[in-house]
Amino acid sequence: MMELQNLIGGEMTNPKSGAWLENVEPATGQVFSRIPRSNAADVDAAVQAAHAAFPGWSSSPLEERAACLRRWGALIARHSEALIAAESQDNGKPVSLARAVDIPRAQKNLEFFAGAVEHFASEAHIPGGAEFIHYTHRKPIGVVGCISPWNLPLYLFTWKIAPALAAGNCVVAKPSEVTPLTAWMLSQWAAEAGFPAGVFNVVHGLGHEAGQALVEHQGVKAVSFTGGTQTGAHIARTTAGMFKKLSLELGGKNPAIVFADCNFDKAVATTIRSSFANQGQICLCSSRILIEDSIYETFRDALVAKAKRIVPGDPSDASTKMGALVSAPHRDKVLKYIGIAKEQGARILCGGVAAPAPNDRCTSGYFVQPTILEGLGPDSSINQEEIFGPVITLQRFSSEADGIALANDSAYGLAATIWTTDAAKAHRVASQVESGIAWINCWLVRDLRTPFGGVKSSGVGREGGVEALRFFTEPQSVCIPTR
Ligand code: NAD
Numbered sequence: 083m084m085e086l087q088n089l090i091g092g093e094m095t096n097p098k099s100g101a102w103l104e105n106v107e108p109a110t111g112q113v114f115s116r117i118p119r120s121n122a123a124d125v126d127a128a129v130q131a132a133h134a135a136f137p138g139w140s141s142s143p144l145e146e147r148a149a150c151l152r153r154w155g156a157l158i159a160r161h162s163e164a165l166i167a168a169e170s171q172d173n174g175k176p177v178s179l180a181r182a183v184d185i186p187r188a189q190k191n192l193e194f195f196a197g198a199v200e201h202f203a204s205e206a207h208i209p210g211g212a213e214f215i216h217y218t219h220r221k222p223i224g225v226v227g228c229i230s231p232w233n234l235p236l237y238l239f240t241w242k243i244a245p246a247l248a249a250g251n252c253v254v255a256k257p258s259e260v261t262p263l264t265a266w267m268l269s270q271w272a273a274e275a276g277f278p279a280g281v282f283n284v285v286h287g288l289g290h291e292a293g294q295a296l297v298e299h300q301g302v303k304a305v306s307f308t309g310g311t312q313t314g315a316h317i318a319r320t321t322a323g324m325f326k327k328l329s330l331e332l333g334g335k336n337p338a339i340v341f342a343d344c345n346f347d348k349a350v351a352t353t354i355r356s357s358f359a360n361q362g363q364i365c366l367c368s369s370r371i372l373i374e375d376s377i378y379e380t381f382r383d384a385l386v387a388k389a390k391r392i393v394p395g396d397p398s399d400a401s402t403k404m405g406a407l408v409s410a411p412h413r414d415k416v417l418k419y420i421g422i423a424k425e426q427g428a429r430i431l432c433g434g435v436a437a438p439a440p441n442d443r444c445t446s447g448y449f450v451q452p453t454i455l456e457g458l459g460p461d462s463s464i465n466q467e468e469i470f471g472p473v474i475t476l477q478r479f480s481s482e483a484d485g486i487a488l489a490n491d492s493a494y495g496l497a498a499t500i501w502t503t504d505a506a507k508a509h510r511v512a513s514q515v516e517s518g519i520a521w522i523n524c525w526l527v528r529d530l531r532t533p534f535g536g537v538k539s540s541g542v543g544r545e546g547g548v549e550a551l552r553f554f555t556e557p558q559s560v561c562i563p564t565r
Contacts, residue, residue, distance in 0.1 A: 084115035086262055088124055088286055089269040091131030092279025098123045103259055103288070108174030108406040109397050111446030117262045120287035122295035125254065128283040129301040132225040132252035135280030140222040140250040146276075147248055148196035154275035155192035158185065158236075158268070165236065165264055170397045172263040173235060174406030174448065175360055177398055184237045188264075191240040194530045195550070199248035202551045214563050220555035222250030223327065224303040227296040229289075229317075230265075231309045232258035232408050233363045233470075239265050242306045245550035247282060254283045254302065256293050258309075260408055262286050289313065297321060304554065307331065308365075311468070311494075311539045318542075329543035329553050331365070331535055333468040334496030337489035338368035339511060341482075342376045344501035345523065350384045356499060356525040358392060358452045361407050362472035365540075366497040366519070366526060370465055371476050372488050378478045385476075386431045386454055394437040394449040402440075406447045407471060413448035416471035420453060423464045423475075428455040433472070460491045468494065482507065490516045495537035499525050518544070 086105075087094040097118035105115040118124070139147070158165060162185050169180040206217040228242040239257050246253050257265035269284040285292050289309075297305055297317050304327035307317055311332040321328055338353050356368040373381045397405035407413040413436070420434050433453030439445045456476040458464050465475055479485040489498055497519040500511050512520040518536040521527065528534075531547035543553060 083113070086115060086117040086266040086286060088118050088120055088128070089272065089282070089284040090124065090128045091134070091283070092273060094270070095124075097121070097287070098127070105172070105262060106409065107171050108408050109171075109444050109447040111410065111448065114171065115263065117259065117266075117286045120285045120292040122291075124285050124287070125292055125295040125299060128254045128285050129225055129299050131280035132254055132283055133301060135278055136222075136224060136252045138278060139252055139281045142250070144200055147250065148200055150276040151192045151196035151244060151248060154268070154271060155189045155196070157271040157275060158189040158192065161267065161271075162186075162189075165267060167398070168263045168267060169235060169261075170405070172261045173232065174397055174408055176395070176402040176405045177400060178402065179360060179405075184234055188236040188240040190530070191237070191244045195244035195248040198245070198531075198547060198551060202548065204557070212564055214561055216559060216561045219558045219560055220249075220552070221558060223554060223556050224251065225301055226251045226253055226304040226306065226554065227299070227302045228253055228255040229293055229296065229305065229307045229309065230255070230257050232260035233360060233365070235261040236264035236268065238308050239268070241545065242308070243282065245545075246306065246554045247277075249551050249554040251304075251554055252281050252283075254285060254296055256285050256287065256296055259286065259288050294320070300324070303327065305329070306545075306553065314541065327553065329545065330541045331545060332539060332541040333470070333494060334365050334367075334536060334540050335370060335466065335468050335492045335494040336366060336368050336497045336499070336517070337370045337372050337492070337515075338499040339485050339489050339501065339515075340371065340373045340377070340381060341485070341500075341502040341504070341507070342374040343503050345503060346377070346381070346384070348523065349501040350381065350388060352499075352525050353385060353501075354388045354392075357474045358389070358404060358472050359526075361404055361450070362474075363408065363470055364526075368499055368525070369469065369474055370489075370492075371474055372479050372485055373476060374485065375478050375480050378476075382431070382456065382476055389452045389454055390432050392452045393440075394451065395440045396444050399440075404452065404472070406444070406449050408448070410448055412471070413450060416450055416469055416473060419464060419467075419469045419471075420455075420473060423455050423458065423462075426458055426462050426464065428464065428475070429457045430455060431476075460488055466492065482511065486511060486514045493539040496540035497521065497536075
């Protein structure tokens with residue numbers, strides 16, 4: 083059985099408590115590795131190691147930090163086949179998705195922030211007469227905590243640690259206990275990439291134990307968190323009064339607003355992808371499909387016909403497009419929501435049940451059919467709560483204002499997609515939709531320089547490009563007279 087370890091002060095270490103957690107392969111339901119069940123003592127050791135490394139790392143030349151990140155990126159590329167297989171085994175996602183998205187993007191995150199920090203500039207303000215010069219000195223914060231979820235494990239892990247390290251901070255990272263494998267692999271190559279001991283540390287374990295200890299630690303000056311809204315609220319409460327910098331990337335209940343004048347085929351094909359990619363377990367997935375009255379039936383029927391052709395398969399099979407849900411509790415949560423939808427009077431247009439095992443290897447795996455529901459009002463819990471699985475609902479709207487109101491009738495505000503060929507309407511709707519991201523006639527197209535994050539219960543703060551580098555630095559205003 084594979085045994086994962088923490089990386090603390092440059093050493094791969096066992097948990098101080100001697101306790102371990104089992105790690106399950108979602109496609110088979112079988113335990114295939116174990117991970118440290120770290121506690122506050124492990125976190126404290128990691129924070130101390132990071133503090134010891136901070137003076138050296140924070141004063142190292144930018145080029146040296148960038149070079150470490152680039153070498154790490156090259157190591158991801160060199161080990162990409164192993165990482166693709168590991169991500170699929172650990173998460174249940176198809177290898178085709180890990181190959182196309184997760185692993186290349188993890189490499190790109192490291193390379194992107196290596197370049198971004200070299201181009202990162204701060205402001206100077208020179209009033210008329212130039213009697214004084216004010217400039218902004220952006221300093222690394224110190225030791226920062228990076229906590230990531232299970233849905234895009236290495237992709238979101240690197241999205242946080244790369245800007246933190248590039249900006250000169252030392253990091254204690256806690257990957258999801260549900261998908262720890264690729265973060266562990268990456269941690270094994272930190273020294274080879276050139277990071278001095280203690281600059282980058284990984285502590286594995288449960289959220290309410292290792293995660294909580296990291297968030298509470300007085301030596302951790304900033305916390306960058308991606309995960310569920312309830313956990314984010316708990317972290318905000320925990321850190322209130324501790325004056326830490328906090329970045330929260332949380333859940334979503336994303337609308338796709340489909341107007342009658344859309345490019346029909348493109349809207350159907352992309353909505354299938356935006357609904358069911360990664361088994362619907364992407365925070366940016368569409369989950370409420372809002373369709374203009376006059377095309378409601380034709381759009382619905384086209385969507386359902388395509389969804390019925392998606393057959394969940396063994397994630398390790400190269401031809402599989404939909405894999406397994408991440409865990410038994412998560413599969414059960416998704417099926418419970420489908421049960422509630424039925425009780426609330428939803429019509430199940432396709433799916434609605436667990437999917438049969440694709441082969442003998444996967445008889446105990448966590449497969450769910452892509453599910454499309456209609457007939458529920460906007461206030462129904464199914465239309466309000468995040469399900470985070472392959473389940474979408476259809477609702478109709480009669481006017482532009484009605485569509486926007488329906489889209490905004492949510493506690494969340496992460497990502498919206500808008501489908502129309504009327505350019506003016508597209509911009510008008512985008513400006514009125516309450517979301518951190520609006521995709522017009524496309525989905526999941528990313529430029530890493532753009533601000534990324536949500537409004538309302540979807541989060542506080544922005545990641546990406548200079549936003550991330552600003553988060554991971556503390557600005558000091560310096561003023562000096564010129565005479
Ligand atoms: P989660 O909140 O259960 O866990 C996320 C991470 O937080 C894990 O590493 C977990 O161990 C840790 N954690 C849990 N309790 C903690 C505590 N008390 N203190 C510190 N850390 C703690 O979320 P999840 O189930 O892993 O991920 C799914 C959620 O993440 C969904 O809601 C999804 O929408 C959201 N998500 C958001 C984004 C985004 O960018 N907005 C991206 C991906 C996923």
